[in-house]
Amino acid sequence: MRYGEKLSKRIKDTNSRLCVGLDPRPDLSGGMEKIPDLLKQVVDETWEYAAAFKPNMAYFEAMGLRGLEMLEEMLGNMPKEVPIILDAKRSDIGETQKYYAKSYFENWNVDAVTLNPFLGYDTMEPFLDWEGKAIYVLAVTSNPGSADFQRQMVGDRYVFELVQDICRRAHEEGRKTDVGMVVGLTNASDDVLSRIDDYPLLIPGLGAQGGDLENMAGKGRTAPDTINVSRGIMYKDMEKSFGEKAKFWAEQIAASYPA
Incomplete structure (x- = not known):
């Protein structure tokens, strides 16, 4: 099964385009030792509303070797039916990219990864022959x-x-x-979207960044687009459960951009 088929099935099964961002911050979580339990709780409470999960490498790398261990432990226990998009934004010459691809697609077995295309097509090629996988190239960031x-x-x-x-x-x-693009909701104007073909989009910028869901309304897109919320689920309105917040955002997205 191609990545796009897996993601499309998940969107249809959940009636949700919500991508749950996993950006662990020890300073907001009571210390680094609390992060593994926090991540498990977020995943356990939100997975039924999630079209995808998006762990951000920077937050795990900032916690050093233990952070990478946490990421590996978390990835080993994720719901298999929910695609995992690793937000790494890597960019390097082709030989180095081969090892990034091996790390993410073989060792950690994530479904997709974000890449910076600035160095050109040849630096994307090491990622392009992995069956069932996908890349999202940065096109219009948020x-x-x-x-x-x-x-x-x-x-x-x-x-x-x-x-x-x-x-x-x-x-x-x-x-x-499969190859899709990152298009930030905050900058997804009609002028931008009218020039974007029907490739899968990973759309950050909803929630804390203030993106407007109406930007995606009525565009006639058929690709399995997902809209990410990170801080708005993990670190906002803490009187509510993670599941309540995920449900709220999934419904808000569906109202403007039905699955």
Whole structure:
């Protein structure tokens, strides 16, 4: 089964496009020793509403070797029917990328990983022949600085349209790995979305970053897009359970962008 098929099935089964971001912060969690139990609780309470989970490498790496051990332990106990998108944003020359791909797809067996396409198509290729896996290339990120490069014009095209060419080329070449894009909700204007083809999108920026779900309404997309919420579930409205918050966000997303 291709990644897109697995994700589409999960979205249909849950009637949810919610991607639950896993960004553990010891400073907000009572210390590093509390993180494993916190992650287990978040996953246990939210998985029935989650189209996908997205652990962010930076938060685990910031806790040193123990953080990587926590990530590995968590990944070994995740619900098998929920795709895992590892948010790593790696970018390096092809030889080095081979080892990143082996690390994520073979050793940790995640379903998808985010990559920075700045170094070009050849640096994506080590990730493109993994059956059942996917990559999401950064196209229009959710931060204001996406205007510095991604939303600049090169001739009559935006830079993010050049990034989209990676998706087209991989599809035309029949690569085993599915290729989608990261498009931040905060910058998903009509002008941007009208230039984005129907490839799977990972859409951050909802919740703490203030993205507007109406940006995705009525666009006629059929790809298995997922919309991420991280802090809005893990570290906001702590009087509510993680499950209550996941249910709320899943319903908010469905109201504007039905599964």
